[in-house]
Amino acid sequence: MKTDKKELMWHIPLLIAVFIQLWPIVFMISTSLKDMDQIFQATLNPLPFPPTLNNYTTVLEDFPLLTYIYNTFIIAAGTTAMKVITSVLAAFAFIYYDFKYKETIFNSMLLTFFIPVTVLIMPNYLLMSKLNLLNHPLGVMLPAFADGMGIFLMRQTMRGIPKALLEAAILDGAKPFVILRRVILPLIKPSVIAVAILFFINSWNEYFWPLLVLQDKEMYTLPLALQMFISAEGGSEWGIAMAVAVLTSLPPLILYVFCQKFILNTFMQSGVKG
């Protein structure tokens, strides 16, 4: 069994990598369930004994956490819905129509994906301030309503639809919008859901742009709220900070655990060149 032994050797670096990737998450959860004494005396012990929910109750009582959750959800859901709509519509144009400068337009849309955020933040901030949208969820959402990667992924999926199917629909006299809704969308539903999940997770996790737009604490999203638990010297309320970190991570983790296949497949596609 020479091959088995050889394979065993390769599992060692992989298991080390798994440990490095998973341990901080386990550590985050276990710290959030420890009281102050355990945090400092049994720092490395992953099993809090006895586990306590005190950190969570403190956070819920002392901070408007439900407001943060609500704010984060509204922004993430709104951004996701708009991004999916604009991406599907644009991808459809690239698949269904033939027009001049098609590749140039497509590339210039994809290119926006690579522009660094900080290059855009000052002008966009000034624009939001002119539109009176500072401190408003819409100010966070508006610049994110179209997405180069989304258009790329949707076009990639729509390419897989047999041309004959579209031609048959055209012969039946169907209008473009009807074709998109009745023929294409039912076929690509799984991909649309997968892309929506990705958009949602990304928007949920967003930190930098919301930080600039949302100024009042009541408008904060969860990732911004985390900032409040960092004091200049690193802070000492680690149990509470970890409880907020766990709450922030829960929705993406749950979505990941239940829709793993969807998510991994979409991510795998993103590197495939069109």
Add this chain to the structure above:
Amino acid sequence: MEKNKWHAFLFLLPSIFFFVVFSYWPLLQNLYLSFFSWNMVSPNMTFVGIENYTAVLGSEELIKILANTVVFVAIMLVLNFVLPYLFSFVLGHLIERGKGFYRSTLFMPATLSLAVASILFLWIYNPLAGPLSIVLSWFDLESPRWFKENWLVIFAICTIIGWKVFGYNLIVMLAAMLAVPKEMIEAAKLENASNWQIFKQIIVPMTSSTAIYVFTITVVFGLQYVLVPVNMLTQGGPDQGSSNLVYIIYQYAFVFFQTGKSAAFAIITMICYIAFLLFRTKYLEKKVYYEN
């Protein structure tokens, strides 16, 4: 395919609108602002010509910022390009058992917010009581102040990004690995080729287009991901020791309130990015073509 270009335009319109207003117009506005001296609130802007550029390009700060940026990129290329590349080869072609398990566990941190990762590692790296300092003390080592020492701070921040991005890049590389026909690898193994030879002579040429994509996003997005831990944990410090080409734009605008210099840095950074992307298409992609 339909040829009615007005219909096509209608479908593209929403995306075009948002891209023009929030991505392309700001680029032009930066160019405009870079010729003025302004503090974002005052009603008067003063035209200063290319003064912002000469000030920025002549400053000692620029050298530090560029050096930091290079170090950031170099460490991230190791953690988020070289390592995922090698691991995806192991995962795709050298093992049979546990593939699904590795895939899903290694990816998990990629779903978390960088804000979460930052606060989590702030605690892990805490020099007084954090878990890493405890582990170091077993070996009689004293924990350095990770986020307060020059250069070390860049390394510490890169490990946060590395932790979060590793799994994503691994999955993207794995897709390319799995597209390499198994028979080719089997045939090479029959001829007693070593794993290294297989990697170098079969895998690298056959996965190069995806590898270039991962290389690109590691550089381009890496510097943006860095923003979150830098802003949360160091604010560019100690003494600008963790600032970089992307963060400095934010600093000049929202910390120092010098929009002109911020815009000048934005334009310089954009030029660097475009140069990098052009280098990628002109040089790297040509190489792919020849190798295939």
